[in-house]
Amino acid sequence: MRALTVEPGRPHSIDLEDVPHPPASDGNLLVRALALGICGTDREIVAGSYGWAPSGARRLILGHESLGQVEAAPEGSGFRRGDLVVGIVRRPDPVPCAACAAGEWDMCRNGRYTERGIKQRHGYGAEQFRLESDFAVKLDPRLGILGVLLEPTSVVAKAWDHVERIGKRSASWQPRVALITGAGPVGLLAALIGKQRGLDVHILDRVTGGPKPQLARDLGAVYHVGDLGALAPDVVIECTGAGNVVLDALRRAAPQGIVCLAGVSSGGHKLSFDVGDLNRTMVLENSLVFGSVNANRRHYVAAAEALAKADKDWLARLISRRVPLARWREAFEVRSDDVKVVLDFAA
Amino acid sequence: MRALTVEPGRPHSIDLEDVPHPPASDGNLLVRALALGICGTDREIVAGSYGWAPSGARRLILGHESLGQVEAAPEGSGFRRGDLVVGIVRRPDPVPCAACAAGEWDMCRNGRYTERGIKQRHGYGAEQFRLESDFAVKLDPRLGILGVLLEPTSVVAKAWDHVERIGKRSASWQPRVALITGAGPVGLLAALIGKQRGLDVHILDRVTGGPKPQLARDLGAVYHVGDLGALAPDVVIECTGAGNVVLDALRRAAPQGIVCLAGVSSGGHKLSFDVGDLNRTMVLENSLVFGSVNANRRHYVAAAEALAKADKDWLARLISRRVPLARWREAFEVRSDDVKVVLDFAA
Numbered sequence: 001m002r003a004l005t006v007e008p009g010r011p012h013s014i015d016l017e018d019v020p021h022p023p024a025s026d027g028n029l030l031v032r033a034l035a036l037g038i039c040g041t042d043r044e045i046v047a048g049s050y051g052w053a054p055s056g057a058r059r060l061i062l063g064h065e066s067l068g069q070v071e072a073a074p075e076g077s078g079f080r081r082g083d084l085v086v087g088i089v090r091r092p093d094p095v096p097c098a099a100c101a102a103g104e105w106d107m108c109r110n111g112r113y114t115e116r117g118i119k120q121r122h123g124y125g126a127e128q129f130r131l132e133s134d135f136a137v138k139l140d141p142r143l144g145i146l147g148v149l150l151e152p153t154s155v156v157a158k159a160w161d162h163v164e165r166i167g168k169r170s171a172s173w174q175p176r177v178a179l180i181t182g183a184g185p186v187g188l189l190a191a192l193i194g195k196q197r198g199l200d201v202h203i204l205d206r207v208t209g210g211p212k213p214q215l216a217r218d219l220g221a222v223y224h225v226g227d228l229g230a231l232a233p234d235v236v237i238e239c240t241g242a243g244n245v246v247l248d249a250l251r252r253a254a255p256q257g258i259v260c261l262a263g264v265s266s267g268g269h270k271l272s273f274d275v276g277d278l279n280r281t282m283v284l285e286n287s288l289v290f291g292s293v294n295a296n297r298r299h300y301v302a303a304a305e306a307l308a309k310a311d312k313d314w315l316a317r318l319i320s321r322r323v324p325l326a327r328w329r330e331a332f333e334v335r336s337d338d339v340k341v342v343l344d345f346a347a
Numbered sequence: 348m349r350a351l352t353v354e355p356g357r358p359h360s361i362d363l364e365d366v367p368h369p370p371a372s373d374g375n376l377l378v379r380a381l382a383l384g385i386c387g388t389d390r391e392i393v394a395g396s397y398g399w400a401p402s403g404a405r406r407l408i409l410g411h412e413s414l415g416q417v418e419a420a421p422e423g424s425g426f427r428r429g430d431l432v433v434g435i436v437r438r439p440d441p442v443p444c445a446a447c448a449a450g451e452w453d454m455c456r457n458g459r460y461t462e463r464g465i466k467q468r469h470g471y472g473a474e475q476f477r478l479e480s481d482f483a484v485k486l487d488p489r490l491g492i493l494g495v496l497l498e499p500t501s502v503v504a505k506a507w508d509h510v511e512r513i514g515k516r517s518a519s520w521q522p523r524v525a526l527i528t529g530a531g532p533v534g535l536l537a538a539l540i541g542k543q544r545g546l547d548v549h550i551l552d553r554v555t556g557g558p559k560p561q562l563a564r565d566l567g568a569v570y571h572v573g574d575l576g577a578l579a580p581d582v583v584i585e586c587t588g589a590g591n592v593v594l595d596a597l598r599r600a601a602p603q604g605i606v607c608l609a610g611v612s613s614g615g616h617k618l619s620f621d622v623g624d625l626n627r628t629m630v631l632e633n634s635l636v637f638g639s640v641n642a643n644r645r646h647y648v649a650a651a652e653a654l655a656k657a658d659k660d661w662l663a664r665l666i667s668r669r670v671p672l673a674r675w676r677e678a679f680e681v682r683s684d685d686v687k688v689v690l691d692f693a694a
Contacts, residue, residue, distance in 0.1 A: 099603065102519035107633055109602050162516045166635075169512040172449035241630075243622030256446065256454050261630050265623030272619035275590030276612030282638030283588075283608050286454055288513075289636055291629030 003126035004036075004328060004343075005059040011048035016328055019061065019126065026122070026130035029079055030072040031087070033345040035148040035322075036125050037065030038331050039185070040264070041118060046332055049266075052119045063125025063343075064089045064117035067148040077133040084143065086150040087124055088135040090115050090294050106158060106294035115294075127325075127345060137300045140308050145322075146315045148342050149189065153303035154295035156190040156237065159260045160197065161299060162292055163235055166258055170286075173256065175234035176200055181249055182239035182263060183212040183223070185318055185340040190237040190262070191221050192314075193306050202231060204245075210337040211320060218314055233257065241265035250278060255285040262292050322347065350473035351383075351675060351690075352406040358395035361409065363675055366473065373469070373477035376426055377419040378434070380692040382495040382669075383472050384412030385678050386532075387611070388465060393679055396613075399467045410472025410690075411436045411464035414486075414495040424480040431490065433497040434471055435482040437462050437641050453505060453641035462641075474672075474692060484647045487655050492669075493662045495689050496536065500650035501642035503537040503584065506607045507544065508646060509639055510582055513605055516635075520603065522581035523547055528596055529586035529610060530559040530570070532665055532687040537584040537609070538568050539661075540653050549578060551592075557684040558667060565661055580604065588612035597625060602632040609639050669694065 001021055007013035022030075042062060045051035053060040066087045073079040092100030093112035099105070105113050117123020139147040167173040178194040180187045183205035194201040201221040205212055208225050216223035224231075232254040238246055241263030249259050281287065295303070307315065320339040323331040324347035331343045348368055354360035369377075389409060392398035400407040413434045420426040439447030440459035446452065452460050464470020486494040514520035525541040527534045530552035541548040548568040552559055555572055563570035571578075579601040585593055588610030596606050628634065642650070654662065667686040670678040671694035678690045 098521055099517060099519040104517055104519050107517045107519065107603050111602065165516040166513050168515070169509045170446060170451055170454045172446040172451050172454065174445055241623065241626060243626065246622055246626050255456050255458065261626055263626070264630050265626045267621050267624035267627055269621065269623055270619050271622045272617050274616065275593055275618045276588065276616055279588060279590065279593050279608055279610070279612045279638070282636075283611050283640050285638060286640060287638050289629075291626070291632060291634050293630050293633060 001127040002325065004062045006045055006051065006062050007059050008045060008051035008053050009048050012046065013048070014046045014062065014332070021128055022126070022130040024130070027132035027135070028074050028077055029070055029085070029131045029133055029136055031068035031085055031129050031131055032071050033066070033068045033124065033127055033129060035067040035145055035345060036063045036343040037148045037151065038341045038343065039065060039152065043332065045118065054120050054122060060117070061122035061126050062117050063123035064115065065148060065151040066124035067145065068124070068129065073133070079133055079136060079138065084139040084141050084147055085131065085136045086139060086147055086300070087116060087129070087131045088137065088297065088300060089118070089151060091121060091135065104296050106296045106299070125343070137297070137304060139304055143307060145319065145342070146307060146312060149185070149307060149315060149318060149340065150300065150303055152186050153189045153307055154300045155262065156186060156193055157302040157306060158295040158299040159190060159237055159262050159292045160193050161302065162290065163258050163260055166288060166290065170256060177231070177233045178202065178235040178237065179204060179231065179233035179249070179252070180237050180239060181245050183216060184239060186262060187239040188215055188318060188339065190239060191216065191219055192310055195219055195221065196306060196309060199235070202233065204228060211317060211339055215314070215317060215339070228252065236260065237262055239263045243269055243271050247271065247273060250287065250289055251281070253287055257287055259289040260292050261289065348474040349672065351409045353392055353398065353409050354406050355392060355398035355400050356395050359393065360395070361393045361679070366408065368475055369473070369477040371477070374479035374482070375421050375424055376417055376432070376478045376480055376483055378415035378432060378476050378478055379418050380413070380415045380471065380474055380476060382414040382492055382692060383410045383690040384495045384498065385688045385690065386412060386499065390679065392465065398465055401467050401469060407464070408469035408473050409464050410470035411462065412495060412498040413471035414492065415471070415476065420480070426480055426483060426485065431486040431488050431494055432478065432483045433486060433494060433647070434463060434476070434478045435484065435644060435647060436465070436498060438468060438482065451643050453643045453646070472690070484644070484651060486651055490654060492666065492689070493654060493659060496654060496662060496665060496687065497647065497650055499532050500536045500654055501647045502609065503533060503540055504650040504653060505642040505646040506537060506584055506609050506639045507540045508649065509637065510605050510607055513635060513637065517603060524578070524580045525549065525582040525584065526551060526578065526580035526596070527584050527586060528592050530554070530563060531586060533609060534586040535562055535665060535686065537586060538563065538566055539657055542566055542568065543653060543656060546582070549580065551575060558664060558686055562661070562664060562686070575599065583607065584609055586610045590616055590618050594618065594620060597634065597636055598628070600634055604634055606636040607639050608636060
């Protein structure tokens with residue numbers, strides 16, 4: 001079968017290869033790939049700056065934003081042939097930390113998790129893959145190809161879940177205004193969940209063209225480029241990872257504000273600023289900032305519910321390009337009108 | 348009666364003045380001052396860099412770390428003559444924000460609170476003051492002079508309360524190691540509560556002499572100067588407000604770590620560092636940092652319980668100097684062996 005593989009650490013070693021069918025040890029469900037979402041982490045791995053091959057292997061099958069159809073499932077697994085499924089990305093270590101043991105592998109304390117398509121475990125970028133039923137999430141079949149948005153949605157479902165749980169430090173916490181920085185797929189999905197929670201949602205990005213401004217407006221969000229005026233959001237979901245945007249978010253949040261960092265920066269750029277002044281403001285205003293990565297099963301389930309409730313036409317517009325597997329190289333090109341690019345295994 | 352007053356904004360305008368007795372509008376309890384704790388905020392006000400006089404007044408009666416004895420209380424107030432009391436510092440605006448309306452004036456959303464001895468409301472640095480019974484906290488009479496530690500303890504009781512509530516974002520959160528930066532009174536009281544919660548407590552400070560190292564050790568905490576080695580705390584309570592210490596705390600915290608900023612910095616010093624790199628680490632490790640200021644009634648009650656459980660001899664050593672009111676100027680001198688300096692109104 002064909003699979004997209006890469007040698008982690010070696011730039012542009014990506015290729016479409018013939019690889020053996022997945023071993024039974026990968027899980028009790030045999031799945032035929034339908035689509036694979038491509039994200040910034042995939043591009044980092046392709047660039048050679050992130051990613052780890054499985055122990056003993058030189059190459060890694062890429063891909064963690066999966067969508068597939070069950071081809072074979074044992075009785076009692078809770079799945080059957082034809083089910084639309086998405087695979088969870090992270091797996092706990094066989095000797096789990098306290099968080100992983102509790103099913104919170106997204107909060108792993110010792111870093112010994114593995115991740116499909118990213119860290120020491122083959123990904124979902126293959127014509128067939130296997131999944132343990134405990135790490136498979138069944139989707140409403142009416143979602144179809146839109147199910148490929150489940151993994152990025154799970155990431156922001158976790159972000160919002162933590163915002164809500166953290167907000168309970170105060171009995172009177174009633175957020176009204178949310179700011180999402182970055183109108184990429186993660187930002188737009190964060191905005192979707194913010195709207196579903198009844199918040200007044202603002203999105204900040206740099207682009208004035210392409211589909212993003214209209215996608216934001218059709219969600220009922222306010223799209224901003226540049227100056228945010230006096231906007232003082234109760235919640236910020238930061239999806240750019242850009243140092244100056246992160247700092248602006250911290251300074252702009254309302255008293256008692258919660259800033260969630262959901263964008264992974266590349267680093268390497270020093271900024272000079274008054275840490276003491278920021279610290280003082282954070283203390284006097286009870287400000288809070290936290291990083292959020294990955295998602296556990298609870299968040300995938302919440303994400304599936306969020307997608308099921310969403311306007312399907314709007315979701316479909318998030319998938320700005322569907323690239324057939326045979327033309328896979330195009331999926332890794334960055335084009336100005338891209339939102340989410342998806343590799344289409346069924347085309 | 349005599350009171351310590353200051354003209355906010357005018358450096359070193361502090362003086363011991365004769366002022367009228369407190370008006371009945373200040374509250375239904377008449378209290379005779381026993382002691383007043385002096386802290387960094389008082390020194391900032393004395394230096395002219397913080398503080399606001401009451402509306403219509405030029406001078407502010409200083410002091411917010413109170414201890415007094417009730418001289419007169421109406422029936423049904425829950426207080427009677429002779430009770431040992433401490434006054435809560437903050438008051439909500441007559442038109443309260445949602446937080447203040449819920450009794451969480453420490454989480455005020457619009458900044459329209461007032462604070463006794465700090466912001467637009469006379470403080471407790473007078474031979475007599477009045478308190479509304481709703482803003483008075485009764486203490487176990489056996490605490491005696493140690494009751495003057497209640498206000499700074501309430502600040503760290505809030506910090507710990509929020510650490511615990513925020514930790515509930517994860518079902519598996521079980522902190523074991525705490526780092527307190529700064530061995531001033533707030534740091535040592537934060538360490539006390541950490542030990543009472545069964546944590547392995549480490550304290551970082553710069554001084555090797557004076558009473559602080561032994562106070563830390565007698566609490567069962569590890570006292571560090573300089574290098575912390577591989578220590579990766581689950582919780583950091585940052586009590587210095589120094590920019591570089593704040594940054595080190597953020598970088599050092601364990602995955603899923605919670606850093607509470609409880610030290611108010613003066614600002615004015617720029618630091619240059621890689622915000623993107625810190626952001627990336629915070630995202631990948633689910634790190635969290637929050638500012639915490641002030642305390643509400645619940646935290647004063649928790650603080651009173653913490654003091655009641657603590658070793659009284661150890662608490663007594665926190666009060667390193669007791670200065671009689673007549674020699675009040677000495678209380679504002681900074682001496683190398685100071686921990687908490689207290690103005691003694693009964694001497």
